[in-house]
Amino acid sequence: MRVRRISAALAGSAAVALTLAACGTAEVGGDSEGGGEGGGGDTITIGVKYDQPGLGLLEGSAPVGFDVDVATFIAGELGYTPEQIEWTEAASANREAFLQQGTVDMVIATYSITDERKNVVDFAGPYYVAQQDIAVAADDSDISGPDDLAGKVLCSASGSRSANNIVEDMEIDAELREAGNYSECFELLANGTVDAVTTDNTILAGFAAQNPDAYKMVNNPFGEEKYGIGLPKGDTERCEEVNAAVTKMWDEGKTTEFLDSAFGEVGFEYAEEQPAVEGCA
Missing domain, CATH: 3.40.190.10 (Periplasmic binding protein-like II)
Structure with missing residues (x-):
């Protein structure tokens, strides 16, 4: 492709x-x-x-x-x-x-x-x-893919299965934090309440482009x-x-x-x- x-x-x-x-x-x-x-x-x-x-x-x-x-x-x-x-x-x-x-x-x-x-x-x-990916704070150097989410707090929006793909299907021991939507997830990422946000790379690209000084994609897509x-x-x-x-x-x-x-x-x-x-x- x-x-x-x-x-x-x-x-x-x-x-x-x-x-x-x-x-x-x-x-x-x-x-x-x-x-x-x-x-x-x-x-x-x-x-x-x-x-x-x-x-x-x-x-x-x-x-x-x-x-x-x-x-x-x-x-x-x-x-x-x-x-x-x-x-x-x-x-x-x-x-x-x-x-x-x-x-x-x-x-x-x-x-x-x-x-x-x-x-x-x-x-x-x-x-x-689309493919699933992960967004983190712009200065984060610890998370480069799903395996690095073990022990981290991971946000996904209510009604989405993106976080479940990581925790259940990939069996990675991350702590899930559900938010009403992805705007809320990125607010939680900005204030340090969560370590990462996961969803489709299209969605993450939009937020990262909106505020590149605050967020970045790890660019390690899967699924x-x-x-x-x-x-x-x-x-x-x-x-x-x-x-x-x-x-x-x-x-x-x-x-x-x-x-x-x-x-x-x-x-x-x-x-x-x-x-x-x-x-x-």
Whole structure:
């Protein structure tokens, strides 16, 4: 798999405080009746993150970032203009509930495809495959990979399994500290409450680019996280439409364009080839 080193500046997030999480959500609940030429339904409601620099970060009244760009492209292919998109904050812990309850029409929020999640929601994609990594304080010289986390305090966000991958699957004896979101994890890292934060390298790259004097990635990636578009269970027709949009996004070079514009130069490398799209049930 070819990879490309990101060199573009982090788009518009350098001055945004890490404490931005827990902002109120955008208005939800449009009359989403499907896409089609010219707009189909009145609106489409999409859940994204509001606290992840480079991916989904609330700036003013609207979110920006890679996932937001992906969501906007997909919505366009479904027949919705940017003005017809209603954004809402989808934290890691509420993504399945939002889809099951009809709060959102889809979730594009660093949402890894797993067999457990497939029991309750459907996924289109993946639109990107990330890897897990670790972020530490910029002056930390003790942690260079998962094995160095034994005896350390490790933070991960509620609803994410990243820390469990290390403690349970890799059987490394780290002390887990769960936070509401990754903004909180990085606040805990900044004040010394935790020794490290672990999650997808895309998420860590955004935070590290936002404040390179405070944080760094260890750049020792492991595992794979397939980012999917979460959909309500049984929405096969919409899933197929979204998969076609994802393929078009890669074919037209839009995905790498979105990645280039989203991240700062933090030694993060991203894939240049579309991951295999999984079939819709």
